[in-house]
Amino acid sequence: MAGHMGWGILEEEGWRKGPWTTEEDRLLIEYVRVHGEGRWNSVARLAGLKRNGKSCRLRWVNYLRPDLKRGQITPQEERIILELHARWGNRWSTIARSLPGRTDNEIKNYWRTHFKKKPKNPPDAAEKAKNRLLRRQQFHQLQQQQLQKQQQQQQLQFSLDMKSIIALLEDNEHKTPFSQAIQVNNFYPNTATEEQSCFYSMLNGNASMPYEASNEEIFWDGLWNLDDFHGSFSAAGATKQANLHNLVAPFC
DNA sequence: AAATAGGCCAACCGCCGCGTA
DNA sequence: TTACGCGGCGGTTGGCCTATT
Known part of the structure; x- marks a missing residue:
């Protein structure tokens, strides 16, 4: 180590440090x-x-990264962060996987700034954070209302697409214990794992919500990535199970 | 208007797990 | 089997900006 280096200068090894140009x-x-x-x-x-x-x-x-989402964390994303942090603690990268376009660093910074308990004057700090959040929520509420109609239509189409994918997979050689158990229109709860049951519930729009989120939110914030989804079916055995777990865990 | 506090965020550090030779 | 390199992760730091006093 070069000790405490200033910004933007070379280390002993010749590496540059500090802000990027x-x-x-x-x-x-x-x-x-x-x-x-x-x-x-x-x-x-x-x-x-x-x-x-x-x-x-x-x-x-x-x-x-081109797929990064810029701008403020939305109240919707904030709820997910809180929910997942309560579930997993400081596993920021795991939480970030449930928020497409957000990085672990971003979520970590956000959580520390907004929710980490401060020893000094906690009521004041909490009150300020609450007010700030309230202002932000009012702003986003307007945006959400505008998006809502559009999303309702998209959800319907998405749900249909998901069922089509499942049906397609059923016809393929990738028939797995999970795909057999899930049988979109013929589900056997006894043979399914908790995750499978949860996933099935999501597909059919009657998942139990970890917080006051609508099915619509779950669909668009949770089942975010069809590539990952398909990967969880096409990958081999254990990987398949692990991917499924990652995919569904936030909602079970 | 100046000083201070706090928010925000980019970037670094150290540790750990995994893959490979 | 083991040593090593690499990538990923969580914790921490430091600088800039804005709000508050």
């Missing part, structure tokens, strides 16, 4: 475009960046 960002984006994510320690050599692999990965994951 636009040119460094450009190089990193170009590197990922050509080589894909991963092999971060090759970035310095292949992209001409004087950054170590960890720094590059962090910059990409937390800032440059």
Whole structure:
């Protein structure tokens, strides 16, 4: 270690530290475009960046990734954060998987800023946070109302799509114990795991809610990624189970 | 208007688990 | 079997900005 270094200067090993420049960002984006994510320690050599692999990965994951969602955490996302934190504690990366476009770092920062108990004047701090949240919620409430109609239509279509996918998988060679147990129109609770039951409930729109969220919210915040969903069926055995668990756990 | 406090967020650090040679 | 490198994760730090006093 080079000890306590100032920002934007070289370490003993020659690595740059501190804030990223636009040119460094450009190089990193170009590197990922050509080589894909991963092999971060090759970035310095292949992209001409004087950054170590960890720094590059962090910059990409937390800032440059194209699928990142910018802007404030919505009240809807906040409820999910609170719910999942109550369930899993400080497992930020796990929580982040349930919030597409949000990074673990972002969620961690948000939670610490808004909900971490402070020893000094807790009532004041809590009151301020509450008021701030209230203002924010009022703002988002307007947006939500506008989106609501559109989402209702989308949910209907989405639900139909999901059932079609299940039906399609049933016809494929990927017939699994889960897909057999779930049988969208012929469900056997006795043979299904808790996760399977939960997933089935979601498909049919009667899941028990971990908080006062509508089915609609669950569909759009929970079943976020059809690629992952399909992956949980097509991957082999244990991976399949693990993926299913990750997919469904937040809602069971 | 200046000082201070607090919020926010990017980035670093150290540890750990996994894959591989 | 083991040592090593890499990537991922959670905790922490520090700087900038805004609100409050």
